[in-house]
Amino acid sequence: MSVTVDLEKRLGKEKVIRDPDILRIYARDPTLLEYQLPLAVVYAESVNDVVEVVKFAIENKLYITPVFHSTSLSGNAATTAQKTIVLSSEKMNRILEVSEVDWLATVEPGIRIDEFNLELMRYGLQWPVDPASSKTASVGGTIINGGGGMRGAKYGPASHWVLGLEAVIGTGEIIRVGCRTVKCREGYDILHLFVGSEGTLGIITKAMLRLAPLPESFVGVVAQFEDVVSLAKAVVESRRRRLWLLVAEFMDDDSSEFVGLERKYTLWLGIDATKGSEDVMLTRLREVIDKVGGKISAEARDWGTFFKLLGPRRLLYPASVKKAIEQYGGDALVLIGDVAVPFSKLPEALQEMKQTAKDYGIPTIFGGHVGDGNIHPILWFNKSDEIQKKKVAELYERFDEIALRHEGTISAEHGIGLHKKEFLKKTYEAKNSAAVLRIFREIKRIFDPYGIFNPGKIFD
Ligand SMILES: Cc1cc2nc3c(=O)[nH]c(=O)nc-3n(C[C@H](O)[C@H](O)[C@H](O)COP(=O)(O)OP(=O)(O)OC[C@H]3O[C@@H](n4cnc5c(N)ncnc54)[C@H](O)[C@@H]3O)c2cc1C
The missing domain is CATH 3.30.43.10 (Uridine Diphospho-n-acetylenolpyruvylglucosamine Reductase, domain 2)
Structure with a gap:
């Protein structure tokens, strides 16, 4: 049978x-x-x-x-x-508990992020991890990939917003790690070992999440720039002025055009405010944009309006998939990079990546979460064209090299999966720490002694 x-x-x-x-x-x-x-x-x-x-x-x-x-x-x-x-x-997508005082919720991990946040709005709370895919992506998948999102400038990635997990490990045993309190030192930090584990250590079945209050008020601007360097300088300038941005997202000239915006470099900047301070905060954003030579095309005085203005930014990846299919039909493939660099290196790194893509002549668009230094180069190509495929692989590597040379990382929020295994090795070799890969293997063996979970991923 x-x-x-x-x-x-x-x-x-x-x-x-x-x-x-x-x-x-x-x-x-x-x-x-x-x-x-x-x-x-x-x-x-x-x-x-x-x-x-x-x-x-x-x-x-x-x-x-x-x-x-x-x-x-x-x-x-x-x-x-x-x-x-x-x-x-x-x-497995139920909300099991929301605590208005402890600012925590317990959920089954399959719940979609937007559905979860819609419910949390009733309490004036949010789970502030907001990938561009939040309409479809789950809370659990975002934790397990160590994802981030469009509020990352202020709130950072998923690792900051998980308090506890229940998981089934590879022996069939159930484990529960983490605490209801933000402070929690109960031996090795197995909870955060699961963040970014990409399904290789166990199956999570419950997640206890840290929540944040929704800001009392919010203001934002959308601005256009002639070049990528001035756009990146807007982020640098905000940080020099000690503005703790909540949103800082960008798209380059090509991708802006693909999603129906003016063919310029587009930047979305948003910041939380208190009631009555909106004018002051908006003025601060205007001053930043003005200083680096940008032009504001839209302003928002509340989150709802800004959320709508951000809509085109969420189309960055779908727009490239559409272009790829238009160009190569059933032979199209899309590859997305996920590098991050320190803020001080953003202008230089972005400029270098853009120029490198031009030199290779491969269709590439750029966008991402500049508020946490995270850049996504997106390339598409014809999988039957061997010469193009080779060039794409080379270009993808060049982006990773540029990020590493600027003291950044090759993997900010999407994880290693299948696509970045080779570069993970190079990363640890560059740090003179090849032993880390052996430690990974040994950790994997402890959680998954029969080697059943998600074969071939991360380092396997
Ligand atoms: C248009 C678009 C925009 C995106 N924007 C962003 C972005 O802004 N930021 C970002 O971080 N990511 C982004 N992503 C990537 C992706 O959406 C995220 O990584 C997302 O969090 C994955 O969630 P999911 O529910 O789809 O999980 P899946 O893709 O189904 O799974 C994620 C990982 O979890 C593992 N897994 C699944 N179930 C379990 C379980 N029960 N226990 C343990 N492991 C499990 C899987 O094997 C996999 O390794 C984007 C993707 C798209 C298509």
Whole structure:
């Protein structure tokens, strides 16, 4: 009898999908790459379901690739091995608790970020991790990828906003780590080992999250620049003036045009305010833009208005996928870089990346979260064109090299997945710390002694 029939018997038919059309959907990701077809997709509804799937995988020598909503951009949730079960936690999406005083919430990790934040608005609270994909992406996926987002300038990435986790590790045991308090020193920090673990250490089934109050008031501007250096200088200048921006996002001239904006370098700057201080704060933003030679095209005196103005920025990646398909049809592939550099290096690094892309002649657009130094170069190409493919791989490496040379990182928020494994090695070699990769392997073995979770990722 086939192993998937056994799986159906163990979990119930309704939780196990074997339809090849549906399996094919799970073998693709937003970069348009196609991966190994899984044996089955299991929709877990509880921690007990997860324990059963893990035990089943151990008994039957199968792999598990966990997935939430499949929006990862580095191949983090890709099925790479034969004999893989895709374990989906998308149905584990309930809010279990919100505490107005402790500013925390406990959720099942499959809940989508926007849905969660909509509910939190009733309490005047927010989970301030806001990836451009927040409409689709889950809280759990953002924690597990160590993601960040469009409020990162002030609030930083997901690692700052998780207090506790429940997870099933590769022995089938359930562990709970973290505290209800922000201060928590209970031995090794296993909680933060899970942040950025990309499904390689265990399956999370619950998350306790730190929340922030929604700002009393908010102001923002959208400004256009003639060149990328002046735009980056606006961020540097804000920091010199000790303005703790809440939002600082950008798109280059090409990508601005793709999403229907003026063909200029576009910058969104936003900052929280108190009631009555809006004029003062707006003046401060205007002064920054003026100083570096930008032109303000729109202003907002509340978050709702600014949120709408930010809409085109969320289209950065979808717009490049659309362009890629228009240009290369079914042969299109999209590759997104995820580098970050210290703020003081932003003008120089951005300029160098833009020039390098031009020199290679590969269609590349730039955008990202300049408020935390995070730049996304996005390239698209024809996967059947071997010469172009080679050039793209080289250019992608050049971006990573530029980031490292400017004391930055090759992996800010999307994770290592499949695409950045080689560069991870180079990163630790450059730090003269090759032992770190051995430590990674040993950590993996402790959590996942049978090697079942998400094979082929990060360093594997
Ligand atoms: C248009 C677009 C814009 C984006 N913008 C941003 C951005 O601004 N910032 C940013 O950080 N990212 C961004 N991303 C990337 C992506 O949205 C994030 O990484 C997102 O947080 C992933 O969430 P998900 O629910 O799709 O998770 P998935 O992609 O399904 O999974 C994420 C990881 O978690 C693992 N996993 C799945 N379920 C479990 C589980 N139960 N336990 C343990 N591991 C599990 C997976 O194997 C994978 O490694 C963007 C993506 C797109 C398509």
